[in-house]
Amino acid sequence: MPFRTPGRATGRRNEGEVITETKGRAPLHSSVLERDARDINADHHAVASSEIALGVIIGRMSESFDFFVYAIGSALVFPSLFFPHIDPVRATLYSFAIFALAFIARPIGSAIFIWVDTTYGRGTKLTIALFLLGGSTAAIAFLPGYDTIGVYAVLLLAAFRIAQGLALGGAWDGLASLLSLNAPDRKRGWYAAMPQLGAPLGFLLAAALFAFLLGTLSGEDFLDFGWRYPFFVAFAVNVVALFARLRLVVTREFSDMLEKHELLPAPIPETLRTNGRTVLIGAFVPLASFALFHLVTVFPLAWIALFTDRSPADFLSVQMMGAGICIVAVMLSGAIADRIGRRKLLGIGAVLIAVFSFAAPFLLGGGRGGETVFVLIGFGLLGLSFGQASGALASNFTTRHRYTGAALTSDLAWLLGAGFAPLVVLVLSDWLGLAAVGGYLLSGAVCTLLALTVNRALDDSAPG
Structure with a gap:
């Protein structure tokens, strides 16, 4: 039947x-x-919050692994492979420009896959999106360099990067929102932090793989074939994550929970018309952590490779330690948020990032010791802030528009706060020096504090 x-x-x-x-x-x-x-x-048992949390972590980790495999490649490989005949700084800028294409494509992907979800179901949408994500990432591994096919290599890289962005828009499955809504009242901060563990876990896995290859291969072999292996692994990780998520998403019990909370796709024009203000404010709330996100992962790796004699493998090892600190800080953010509130913790995190922004240029320019301290403190602050950055204003959406509104908010936040961060900061740093790092971080913190202030004023002025 x-x-x-x-x-x-x-x-x-x-x-x-x-x-x-x-x-x-x-x-x-x-x-x-x-x-x-x-x-x-169907095994006719209630879907527990722990099952949803595991599905979310696995899903976010697989997406983040793909993301960081490309990000590390854009800092260490693509400048010399696809732009070999220009100076290293300009080559890295071009590489970061292509890196940003995924963030531009992501909202478009959300629109396309919301239609797929509505027409064919969430399981079909996830399958297409994750195979597109994994397939695009794996395809990059086969790309020849500029010296082989010229500008077509760059165009193919850009096309696959856009495909990754479209796929990331389709990978939104509502699990994080459902987890938050299904969490016990006094554990909402803890469960809100669970999806955020995927990012540091994905980075840790990607960084470990690149560090191993850099440490065991010669520079020539790494640039010839070594860098390609993580892109192959990304496809396998996506397949495993797809089956893990589908096992939960397609169950009858999960479907019933989605209906209970009305976590169903709504038309984007209607969502923006009725909840546009919430989408806009929600996109600015996490900008402090999103600005910091790429300034402790992608940007410093490129800076080290361009302007210092430190080995990228050695610096990746430091970043792996930072990712471990970030994981602990994300979990700590859940415990703190359950005591003082998620939005208050976001405000405190923004203030701490603002303070850190004044020290960041001196640390990053302070030799090996300063670079290490910059990474470790930065990852710690990232964990505290990023741990509660997702969906902090989800309850402000009308029930019918929560699923689509949360997806659009996430897309815009990544685009505004993180998508162009490596490119903009490298341009400004090459022009003004490392003071640009502090300025960018400070701007993100100010945006978060202003958004939280506006949201609180609107809540206070709301009737009832």
């Missing part, structure tokens, strides 16, 4: 597709494959 969600069936729209509708909600669609998957995975 075909699976039907609670509500009134409105009939069939194509062979093999059942459309159901519940009063006051958007139509729900279920393909034959998705319904069969539900039947296979």
Whole structure:
């Protein structure tokens, strides 16, 4: 018997597709494959918050691993491989410009995959998105350099980077929002921190793989073939993560929970018309942590490679220690947020990042010791702030628009706060010196504090 969600069936729209509708909600669609998957995975038990948390962590870690494999490649490999005939600084700037394309494409990907979700189901959307993400990343491993096919190598790299961005927009599955809504009242901060563990875990895995290859291969062998292995691994990681997430997403119990909380895609124009202010404020709230995000991962790696004699493998080892500190700090942020509140912790984190912004240029320019301190303190502050940065204003969305609104907010926050950070800071640092690092961090902290202030003023002025 075909699976039907609670509500009134409105009939069939194509062979093999059942459309159901519940009063006051958007139509729900279920393909034959998705319904069969539900039947296979149905074990008729309640989906626990711990299961959702595990699914979220696995999903975010796989996406972050893909992301950081490319990010490290854009700092250490792509400048010489795709722009070999220009000076290293300009080559890195061009590499970072292509790096930013994924963040521009991500909101477009969200729009495309929201349609796929509405039409064919969340399982189908996830499958397409993660295979596109993994496939695009793996395809980069086969790219020849500029010396082999000229400008076509650069165009292919840009095309695959755009495909990665489109796929990241489609990888949004509502698990993080569902986890927050399903968490115990006094543990919401703790459960909100769980999805954020994926980023430092993904970076740790990517950095370890690159550090190993850099440490065991000659520079010539690394640039010839060594750098390609992490891109192959990314595809395998995505396949494993896909099955782990689908095992949860396609279950009947999970579907019922999504309906209970109405975590279903809504039209983007309608969401922006009714909740546009919340999307905009929500995109600025995490900018302090998002600005710091790339200034302790991608940018300093490029800076070390360009302007110091320190080995990238050695610096990656320091960043791996920083990622470990970040993991601990993310978990600590959950415990602190449950005591003082998520938004208050975000404000405190922004203030700490603002203070750090004044020391950052001196630390990063202070030799090996200063560079190490910069990375370790930066990752610690990132964990405290980033741990509560996702969906801090999700409760401000109307129920019907929470799923789409949260996706759009995340896309815009990454675009505004992180997408152009390595490019902008490297341009300014080459022109003004490392003071640009502090200025960029300070601007992100100011944006976060202003957004939190505006949001609080609007909450205080709301009726009732």
